[in-house]
Amino acid sequence: CGAASQMDNGQPRFKEFPYASPAIKNLMVDLISTVENSLDSMLLPCTLPQDIQYFHNQTDTAHASLFLRSGSPSSPIDFILGSWLHCELPTGGALNITSLSSYMNNSTDAPHLVIEFIQNTPTSLVFILDLPHRKDLILHPHYLKTFYEDSGLENQRQLLNKLSEVQPYVSPSLYIRSVFSPTAVVLRIDTSSSGGERLEEILRDDVSSAAKMVLEIWLNLCVLGEKQGIQDEEKAYLKTRDSMFKSKSIETDIGSTLPRMFGQETADRVLSVLREII
Amino acid sequence: CGAASQMDNGQPRFKEFPYASPAIKNLMVDLISTVENSLDSMLLPCTLPQDIQYFHNQTDTAHASLFLRSGSPSSPIDFILGSWLHCELPTGGALNITSLSSYMNNSTDAPHLVIEFIQNTPTSLVFILDLPHRKDLILHPHYLKTFYEDSGLENQRQLLNKLSEVQPYVSPSLYIRSVFSPTAVVLRIDTSSSGGERLEEILRDDVSSAAKMVLEIWLNLCVLGEKQGIQDEEKAYLKTRDSMFKSKSIETDIGSTLPRMFGQETADRVLSVLREII
Numbered sequence: 001c002g003a004a005s006q007m008d009n010g011q012p013r014f015k016e017f018p019y020a021s022p023a024i025k026n027l028m029v030d031l032i033s034t035v036e037n038s039l040d041s042m043l044l045p046c047t048l049p050q051d052i053q054y055f056h057n058q059t060d061t062a063h064a065s066l067f068l069r070s071g072s073p074s075s076p077i078d079f080i081l082g083s084w085l086h087c088e089l090p091t092g093g094a095l096n097i098t099s100l101s102s103y104m105n106n107s108t109d110a111p112h113l114v115i116e117f118i119q120n121t122p123t124s125l126v127f128i129l130d131l132p133h134r135k136d137l138i139l140h141p142h143y144l145k146t147f148y149e150d151s152g153l154e155n156q157r158q159l160l161n162k163l164s165e166v167q168p169y170v171s172p173s174l175y176i177r178s179v180f181s182p183t184a185v186v187l188r189i190d191t192s193s194s195g196g197e198r199l200e201e202i203l204r205d206d207v208s209s210a211a212k213m214v215l216e217i218w219l220n221l222c223v224l225g226e227k228q229g230i231q232d233e234e235k236a237y238l239k240t241r242d243s244m245f246k247s248k249s250i251e252t253d254i255g256s257t258l259p260r261m262f263g264q265e266t267a268d269r270v271l272s273v274l275r276e277i278i
Numbered sequence: 279c280g281a282a283s284q285m286d287n288g289q290p291r292f293k294e295f296p297y298a299s300p301a302i303k304n305l306m307v308d309l310i311s312t313v314e315n316s317l318d319s320m321l322l323p324c325t326l327p328q329d330i331q332y333f334h335n336q337t338d339t340a341h342a343s344l345f346l347r348s349g350s351p352s353s354p355i356d357f358i359l360g361s362w363l364h365c366e367l368p369t370g371g372a373l374n375i376t377s378l379s380s381y382m383n384n385s386t387d388a389p390h391l392v393i394e395f396i397q398n399t400p401t402s403l404v405f406i407l408d409l410p411h412r413k414d415l416i417l418h419p420h421y422l423k424t425f426y427e428d429s430g431l432e433n434q435r436q437l438l439n440k441l442s443e444v445q446p447y448v449s450p451s452l453y454i455r456s457v458f459s460p461t462a463v464v465l466r467i468d469t470s471s472s473g474g475e476r477l478e479e480i481l482r483d484d485v486s487s488a489a490k491m492v493l494e495i496w497l498n499l500c501v502l503g504e505k506q507g508i509q510d511e512e513k514a515y516l517k518t519r520d521s522m523f524k525s526k527s528i529e530t531d532i533g534s535t536l537p538r539m540f541g542q543e544t545a546d547r548v549l550s551v552l553r554e555i556i
Contacts, residue, residue, distance in 0.1 A: 136414040137456040139519050141526070148452050161448075168446045170439075174426050177460035178415040182452040241417050248419070 014067040019086035023203035042075035106238040110222035130184035153183035292345035297364035301481035320353035339366040384516035388500035408462035431461035
C-alpha cells in the first residue's frame with residue numbers, strides 16, 4: 001500500500017507473498033505492478049486498517065493479507081482487491097489462496113477481472129482466470145462478440161487446457177459456476193504423476209503467459225478502451241447486478257473460509273470493513 | 279404426429295429413429311412418450327408439412343426428420359421440437375444427431391429442456407442434457423436456488439461425470455456455452471479404449487437413468503409445478519430473451535448443418551417453415 005503504510009513491525013506485507021511458490025509470487029508481483037502502473041492515477045491509495053492488511057489467528061497457524069485500492073471517481077474502476085491466505089492443515093500440509101480481482105463501476109459495462117490460485121497440495125492447484133461478464137449473454141450477443149468472441153480470450157483457455165496435467169475444475173458452488181464467462185479458465189493442474197517440479201514449470205511458463213495476456217486484454221479492452229455511453233436505465237441495472245455480484249462473491253469466498261480459519265471475531269472485523277467499502 | 283400424418287409411403291417416421299442405436303432409440307421413444315402423456319392436452323397436433331417431417335438429400339446419403347408440437351394457448355409450453363439427422367461421412371462412418379427440446383412460453387419463467395446426442399464414431403458421442411435458465415442467475419439467486427440448487431439436477435450431473443469414459447465437452451460456440459445452466463450435463467463419452475459395447479451399456483444404464491430423472495424434474499418443477507404470476511414487464515423480458523434464444527439456437531444448430539448436408543434449397547425450405555412457427 002505504498003511507503004506510508006509499510007509495516008516495519010516485522011509483519012509481512014501484501015506484496016511479499018511470503019507463502020506463495022516462487023512462480024506464483026513472481027507472477028502476482030508482475031500482475032499487480034502492471035495493474036498499478038497502467039491504472040496509475042485511476043486508483044486511490046489503499047486505506048485498509050493495518051489489522052486488515054495483515055492478520056493471523058491465535059495459534060499462528062493461519063495468516064492472511066488484504067490489499068484494496070478504490071478507483072478514483074472519474075475512473076471505470078470500482079476497486080481492485082488482492083488477497084493471500086495461508087493456513088496450516090491438520091493433515092500436515094497447508095492451504096494457500098492467492099487472488100487478484102478488479103471490480104468495475106457502472107460508468108462502463110465492461111467485464112470484471114478475476115485471477116485466483118487455490119493450492120492445498122504441493123503438486124496440484126486450482127487456477128481461475130476470467131473476465132466475468134456483467135450482462136446476460138443470451139440477451140446481448142454484441143457483448144458476447146466484443147468481449148469474448150473477438151478478444152482472443154478463447155486462445156488462452158485452449159492453450160492451457162491442452163496441457164496433459166490440466167483438468168477442468170467444477171466449483172461446488174452453482175453460484176460461482178454462473179459467474180464465469182464462456183472463455184473462463186477454470187482448471188485443476190495436477191502434476192502428482194509427472195514429478196513435483198512440473199507444477200512450478202507450468203506456473204512459470206504457461207499460466208504466467210496466459211495470465212499476463214488476459215490482463216493485457218482486460219486493460220486494453222475493458223479499462224483503457226473506447227468508452228460507449230451507458231444509459232441511466234442500464235446504469236441502474238449494472239449497479240444492482242454488480243452489488244449482488246460483489247456481496248455474494250465476497251460472502252461465498254471470504255465469508256465461508258475466514259470464520260473457520262481465524263475465528264468469528266476476526267472474520268467479522270474483516271467482513272465489516274470490506275462491506276463498508278463494497 | 280398421430281394417425282392422421284402417418285407416412286405409408288415407406289418413408290421413416292420421426293418416432294422410428296431408424297439410424298439411432300437401440301439404447302438411444304429406446305430412450306428417445308420413452309422420453310417422448312412420457313412428455314406426450316404428461317402434457318397431453320397441453321400439446322396441439324404436429325402440423326409440420328410432410329416434406330419437413332422427413333427429408334433427404336439428392337444422393338440419399340443424408341436423411342432427417344423433424345417433429346414439432348406447439349403448446350395450447352393456456353399451457354406454459356411454446357412448443358416441443360424433436361429431430362433426428364443421419365449423414366454418411368466421406369470418411370466411411372456416419373454422423374447421427376438426435377434431439378428433443380421443449381421451449382416454454384412467457385406465462386412462466388421456468389427453464390426450457392434440451393436433450394441431444396451427437397455421434398460421429400461408433401464408440402463415442404457427445405451428450406447434452408440441461409434445463410437452460412431463462413433469467414440471469416447472478417441477478418436472480420432465488421431462481422438459481424429453486425431450479426438448480428434445490429432440484430436435485432446436480433446429482434445427475436455428478437453421477438455421469440464420475441464414469442471413467444466421460445470427459446467434459448466444450449462446445450466451439452461461445453453462444454452455446456452461455457446457454458447452459460450450472461448443472462448442465464455437457465459431456466463426451468468415449469469408449470474406444472474400453473471396448474465398443476460399453477457405449478450402449480452406458481447409454482442404456484447411466485445416460486437413460488439421468489435423462490429420465492431430469493425429464494421428471496422438468497415436468498414436475500417447470501411444467502406441472504406451482505405457478506407464480508409473471509408481471510407484464512417480466513413477460514416482455516422473457517419474450518425478448520426467448521425469441522433470441524430460439525432463433526439463435528435453431529440458427530446455430532440447424533442453420534449451420536442443414537445447407538451442407540441437404541443443399542441450400544432444402545435447408546431454406548425447412549428453416550422458413552420453422553421460422554414461421556418459432
